[in-house]
Amino acid sequence: MSQFHLGEFEEIVLLTVAILNGEAYGVNIISEIEDRLSRKVSLGAIQTVLKRLEEKDLVKSEFGETTRVRGGKRKRLYEITARGRQILNRTKAQRNSLWDAIPKVVFKFS
Amino acid sequence: MNSSENKPPRIALEFFRWFCHPDFLEEIEGDLTERFHEYSGKHGLKRAKWIFVKEVLFLFRPSIIGNIYHLTNKNSIIMLLQNKRLILILVAVPTLLLIPLIAMQFSTGVDWKILDFLVMGVLLLGTGLLCELVLRKVKSTKGRIIFCGIVLLVFLLVWAELAIGIFGTPFAGS
Numbered sequence: 426m427s428q429f430h431l432g433e434f435e436e437i438v439l440l441t442v443a444i445l446n447g448e449a450y451g452v453n454i455i456s457e458i459e460d461r462l463s464r465k466v467s468l469g470a471i472q473t474v475l476k477r478l479e480e481k482d483l484v485k486s487e488f489g490e491t492t493r494v495r496g497g498k499r500k501r502l503y504e505i506t507a508r509g510r511q512i513l514n515r516t517k518a519q520r521n522s523l524w525d526a527i528p529k530v531v532f533k534f535s
Numbered sequence: 536m537n538s539s540e541n542k543p544p545r546i547a548l549e550f551f552r553w554f555c556h557p558d559f560l561e562e563i564e565g566d567l568t569e570r571f572h573e574y575s576g577k578h579g580l581k582r583a584k585w586i587f588v589k590e591v592l593f594l595f596r597p598s599i600i601g602n603i604y605h606l607t608n609k610n611s612i613i614m615l616l617q618n619k620r621l622i623l624i625l626v627a628v629p630t631l632l633l634i635p636l637i638a639m640q641f642s643t644g645v646d647w648k649i650l651d652f653l654v655m656g657v658l659l660l661g662t663g664l665l666c667e668l669v670l671r672k673v674k675s676t677k678g679r680i681i682f683c684g685i686v687l688l689v690f691l692l693v694w695a696e697l698a699i700g701i702f703g704t705p706f707a708g709s
Contacts, residue, residue, distance in 0.1 A: 488561075
């Protein structure tokens, strides 16, 4: 994907990071996606996309606290950046414009 | 329950620590461990271990490995070499199978078909893995010698039966 367009999964992960509002890290991003979209996601896929989004400056991260259940390892908490918000807004506007352009008759008999 | 049993599979974890880029190691290992405990509570320990192995394999991708220079890190290699006996077994099986393969090029006395290689491969691998299991589970030297001896004896008997047929089973060779 180019710097200015999001892939489908990238968009989902970026939206989920925004939903979790500063509390987003690997495990709860997966839980959120599985709960909301009933879609199985692997840790490998999530981590790959998070690294890519960070490279594109759409999210930023910092180490959070550690818990016993994590074996003493810290979480990396992700947060959406201004650029990430801008891209999401643009993507949403593009989608809305496509939906608005569908002739009403298309869904009339469905 | 033994506390060591409630931990992620050691070999998979060491493999992950070896290939994962050091910059990502802490966060992803934490995520893996947290998911392991979550699955352990939901689905039981055995299934949680399988899912852990699967997740480690799915993490084995360029974006997580990063540059390859860290793969030659000395500590990582030492950890991996703790399993060198297992690696040796896995390497020894195809190496031993090369002997008849090479012999076939120089002598008409050796004439193995694909099935022969397959059967011998399964036999050698099975024997090697069973010996590895014995060496890991049995701590006393006497016990190790006895159990490994039994495994090797069974291997030789099965081989002899398949090759020349000493018991007259339907699988006996002539």
